[in-house]
Amino acid sequence: MPGNNNATSPGSLPSLSALAQQDRVKPDEMPIGQILGNGQFKLMELVQNHPALGLTYNAINQKGDGFIVKVDAEANLLSFIRSEAGFLQAVNKAGKCEFFVEFIHGAKFKSWIYFVARFRPGPSINDCWCSSPSGKLTVGSASRVAYFYFKAIEVVHSLGYLLRRVDPNVIKFDASTRQIYLSDLSSIRLDPSKLQMELPAKWAGAPIYAPLVHHQGKPHSTRSDLEPVIYLLVEMTVGQLPWEGTPPDLLGSVKRRSVTKQTLFNDCPPQYAAIYQYISLLGDSDKIEFADIYSKLEEVWKSAGIKKVDDQFDWEERMKKFEQ
Structure with a gap:
């Protein structure tokens, strides 16, 4: 599929997305096997390392259930992960999770911020x-x-x-x-x-x-x-x-x-x-x-x-x- 195009037009105000990329801190990768969420989630595989969107991992809990973990550097105050996590929490409160992934947990860990969403199996x-x-x-x-x-x-x-x-x-x-x-x-x-x-x-x-x-x-x-x-x-x-x-x-x-x-x-x-x-x-x-x-x-x-x-x-x- 064609790539994203987020460029601003000449003379226009910069978008929030553009501001988010100014002085962006690249997050270090978390080690595979890292345990997060007070022992609840274990990172199993790094599936994406995106320069603008941060890191995405597959994870499991102790029962073997699947989860998606999205990670970014805490220093990125305008992180896309912050906005996505905030939206998914609002979705939970509204009881509309059927149209999205379900937010399970979010926290700060060392120099990272992250959130966990439940994995839903099936094709795109x-x-x-x-x-x-x-x-x-x-x-x-x-x-x-x-x-x-x-x-x-x-x-x-x-x-x-x-x-x-x-x-x-x-x-x-x-x-x-x-x-x-x-x-x-x-x-x-x-x-x-x-x-x-x-x-x-x-x-x-x-x-x-x-x-x-x-x-x-x-x-x-x-x-x-x-x-x-x-x-x-x-x-x-x-x-x-x-x-x-x-x-x-x-x-x-x-x-x-x-x-x-x-x-x-x-x-x-x-x-x-x-x-x-x-x-x-x-x-x-x-x-x-x-x-x-x-x-x-x-x-x-x-x-x-x-x-x-x-x-x-x-x-x-x-x-x-x-x-x-």
Whole structure:
């Protein structure tokens, strides 16, 4: 998938993400086998060492249950791990863990800060999608993936945050509960408009999914979180976006032309364009009527013969064959 693009436009205020990288302290790696949380968690494997996001480990408890541990240097006061941990704790209090990973524990240890989240087994939507011989998902499955993604965004916004990213690699299918959820919230930020902050939020995901305001150098808002989900929905449905492979300096204009001429929605159910039109007409301060979006998506999957939102997804039959 394309890499993140978090650059600020010339003359604009720096984003909080940009400030977080100034004078950033690189955390030392914790040794494998390190015990954390008063003897509760044992580090088993370093799975990521990211220059901006810190360290990520697989861990287990004494029962052998799996966990994810995210670590950063305590000196990084604007650490992404601090914001992700704060958001996940708010999710716990709101009782909305089904759309995310569950925060279990967080603390300071020597020169590190860290938090522990419960591991949820299952493939990413990117894995499910790539396993399809046609290179795409049926509209019955694609529309329900988008439905759960919008559900997650609704929770994010209700807690005063912005998501700022779409990435099919971190949209996961929990094989135990059959729930679609987000496994990584490192892009999460407090919504500056709710805090009357002058520091603008910026898009933090791949440019191919970026909202049009990103290409115009404008700040990211709640509306900007919705638009990229439609791009992902179209891509899952038809196999690729019309601007795939476009040079970065032309991406914004090609994207705008595809939307304006409605060629983006060729071979898609009409509800896709209707949802996009609703989103595009929203003002930054307008209330988002998520129920209207859910209703349109439900029309899509029901017209495809799917009766309930939790009916079998495309990839589940392939998973069964693989397990056999």
